[in-house]
Amino acid sequence: MLATNSDIVNPLFLPDSIFLSEQTSKEAVFKDVSEQLVKKGLVKETFLENLIKREESFPTGMDLFVVNPSLPNIGIPHTEGEFVNTRCIIPVKLMTPVTFNNMIHPSATLEVSFLFMILNNDPGAQTNILSDIMGFISTVDPKQLNEFFNYTDTEKIYQFLQEKF
Amino acid sequence: MIKILAACGAGVNSSHQIKDSIETEMANRGYNVQADAVVVKDINEEMMAKYDIFTPISTPDLGFTIPIPIVEAGPILYRIPVMAIPVFDELEKTIKDNNLQ
Numbered sequence: 001m002l003a004t005n006s007d008i009v010n011p012l013f014l015p016d017s018i019f020l021s022e023q024t025s026k027e028a029v030f031k032d033v034s035e036q037l038v039k040k041g042l043v044k045e046t047f048l049e050n051l052i053k054r055e056e057s058f059p060t061g062m063d064l065f066v067v068n069p070s071l072p073n074i075g076i077p078h079t080e081g082e083f084v085n086t087r088c089i090i091p092v093k094l095m096t097p098v099t100f101n102n103m104i105h106p107s108a109t110l111e112v113s114f115l116f117m118i119l120n121n122d123p124g125a126q127t128n129i130l131s132d133i134m135g136f137i138s139t140v141d142p143k144q145l146n147e148f149f150n151y152t153d154t155e156k157i158y159q160f161l162q163e164k165f
Numbered sequence: 166m167i168k169i170l171a172a173c174g175a176g177v178n179s180s181h182q183i184k185d186s187i188e189t190e191m192a193n194r195g196y197n198v199q200a201d202a203v204v205v206k207d208i209n210e211e212m213m214a215k216y217d218i219f220t221p222i223s224t225p226d227l228g229f230t231i232p233i234p235i236v237e238a239g240p241i242l243y244r245i246p247v248m249a250i251p252v253f254d255e256l257e258k259t260i261k262d263n264n265l266q
Contacts, residue, residue, distance in 0.1 A: 058174025080175045104239035106223055123177035130178040134244040
């Protein structure tokens with residue numbers, strides 16, 4: 001039988017690795033998520049300290065106002081490939097917006113509502129994960145994206161990403 | 166050949182996107198450009214001396230004076246023309262102003 005579009009699974013997202021976080025600081029969010037990623041074998045024990053260190057020096061908050069003023073801001077935390085064991089995206093819905101510094105203007109802060117945490121142990125791969133995330137943000141209908149960013153059901157988040165990413 | 170050094174904190178995502186975008190767009194504009202993507206902490210004066218233009222996301226403190234022109238390339242990451250085109254325009258102006266080829 002021929003595969004249909006609905007049969008094709010995007011391997012960048014894992015159905016059991018999508019998180020909701022009630023934490024109110026980025027360090028606490030990172031700690032919660034990292035602990036679960038270590039348990040799943042997706043990252044190394046040293047991931048958390050390097051993620052925090054990297055975020056301090058090279059922040060990853062992205063102001064989406066320039067894409068569409070209705071969209072909430074996102075963060076794309078990540079660190080060097082040597083601290084991770086795979087290549088995927090970990091979506092994290094922040095139930096309370098968390099303050100990040102702006103990636104492009106590091107001294108400025110912004111409130112972030114959703115994370116696309118990038119795990120990438122293969123930087124030379126043909127497709128660029130960050131570029132794919134920004135392509136997703138800039139091409140999906142903003143009304144649908146806003147609904148997506150408000151989802152508090154990890155299954156819904158996964159399905160939307162499988163359909164639209 | 167114009168050599169460009171792209172850099173980001175982890176060297177796995179942003180700098181590669183900037184490298185790919187710059188190589189594609191500058192080729193479209195008729196320039197012979199080659200970009201490399203590196204981790205900021207790996208940059209030293211010896212490495213920097215091999216390049217014509219530095220394109221970080223935003224200018225980092227490297228602990229030494231950067232001797233080549235800097236074009237901050239962060240807006241390219243948005244993948245939308247209104248953000249990216251001014252960066253490419255500045256890059257093209259830098260190439261022309263410095264007679265790079």
